[in-house]
Structures are given as structure tokens and as C-alpha cells.
């Protein structure tokens with residue numbers, strides 16, 4: 001058991017899906033996995049391992065924001081031998097053509113988080129998703145009849161900004177959407193030499209003001225779940 005994950009060695013699969021919401025993890029375990037065991041409930045951050053089409057896969061809530069996913073990614077990699085971390089999250093669209101419920105594959109990230117500025121002594125690191133996972137996710141989405149958006153997403157430290165127009169600068173530079181974890185995930189994947197990809201479903205549009213309710217964010221992003229599970 002690590003500090004935040006109450007599992008034994010071998011309880012966690014090499015491929016781990018990481019939704020921010022632990023109840024989205026439970027939804028996936030209940031609806032997509034077979035032979036499921038729950039290996040974690042420390043801090044209510046539920047973690048499950050089961051099989052999907054015969055392949056072993058885990059689903060672990062990551063919590064919200066860079067510090068939280070940093071804790072789970074570090075422990076999954078260094079204490080439980082995770083080799084592929086696939087974040088499955090919600091996001092807010094910055095672009096008119098990126099609509100609510102669309103799929104976004106995060107090729108790379110921008111950020112307003114200061115963590116990497118500190119880590120790289122004021123210099124810029126460019127966090128990128130694994131190309132093989134990105135290509136497989138893209139092809140799987142196409143097979144399901146989905147046309148995913150692929151590009152740059154913003155990892156932000158803030159959900160509620162003081163300046164309601166702050167997002168427009170990123171939008172002007174073709175950043176597709178905002179979420180709160182991927183910069184940390186891709187940076188840790190690079191540090192430890194493992195593979196990572198973030199797949200997002202648009203839950204909000206900063207362009208139109210649309211927003212899905214909490215229940216929809218928890219249980220209805222099944223296309224994203226299916227694409228992510230196909231990567232196991």
C-alpha cells in the first residue's frame with residue numbers, strides 16, 4: 001500500500017484509466033469491466049481492476065487539479081508499475097467548432113500552472129501525449145463514427161477565474177479546450193518513461209455558455225470510455 005492507494009503489489013493493471021471523478025471510475029467498473037475488484041477507497045478516491053474484452057485494466061479516480069493527479073500518477077508508476085496512464089476527463093471548449101459532447105484528444109498542453117516553471121528553473125517544457133496511443137485512440141474513435149478534435153489543451157489551476165475573458169487569449173492561439181490535469185500527467189509520463197494520453201469530452205462551452213449537469217459528467221461519456229478501454 002502506498003500513502004494514497006490502498007492496494008497490494010499486483011492489484012493494479014499496467015494500463016490505468018484516470019477520470020478526475022471517482023464515481024466515473026465506479027461507473028466504468030460497473031458497466032464495462034468483468035471480474036472487478038475494488039483495490040482502493042482511501043480518501044474516497046475509488047480504484048478498480050477488472051478485464052475489458054479479456055485485457056486487464058484498472059480505473060482510478062485522480063481527483064481535480066495538477067497536485068492531485070500528480071500524487072496518483074506518481075504512486076501508480078513508482079509503487080504499482082503502471083505503464084500506460086489514460087486520463088478520461090471533462091473539459092470546457094474554447095472554440096466554436098468544438099461542441100458540447102465532442103471528443104478531444106490532447107496532443108499537447110499549455111498551462112497557467114507554475115509547477116513546471118519551478119521544475120525547469122523558469123524554462124519551458126512541452127508536455128506531449130504518446131503518439132502511438134494518440135493514433136490508436138484517433139482510429140478507434142473513427143471506427144465508432146466519431147470525428148475527434150486533436151490538438152493543444154489548456155491545463156488550468158483555476159475552474160473559476162477572476163477574469164471571465166482570460167480564456168480568450170488561449171482561444172486566439174487555437175487552444176481547443178480547458179481542463180485541469182494533463183500537463184502534470186504528460187510531464188510525469190516523460191520523467192518516468194511511460195506512456196500517457198488524455199481523452200476529453202466537452203462538458204461546457206465557454207463560447208456559448210452551455211454546461212452539462214453533474215450526473216451527465218459522471219455517467220454519459222461512454223464514447224470516451226470505450227475509446228480509452230480499447231487502448232488496454
Ligand SMILES: O=P(O)(O)O[C@H]1O[C@H](CO)[C@@H](O)[C@H]1O
Nearest residue numbers: 019020021064089090179180
Ligand atoms: O471531469 P474531470 O476528469 O474531473 O476533469 C475536469 O473536471 C474537473 C472540473 O470540474 C477538473 O478535474 C477538470 O480537469
Ligand SMILES: O=c1cc[nH]c(=O)[nH]1
Nearest residue numbers: 090091092178179204
Ligand atoms: O470549463 C471546464 C469544464 C471542465 N473542466 C474544466 O476544467 N473547465
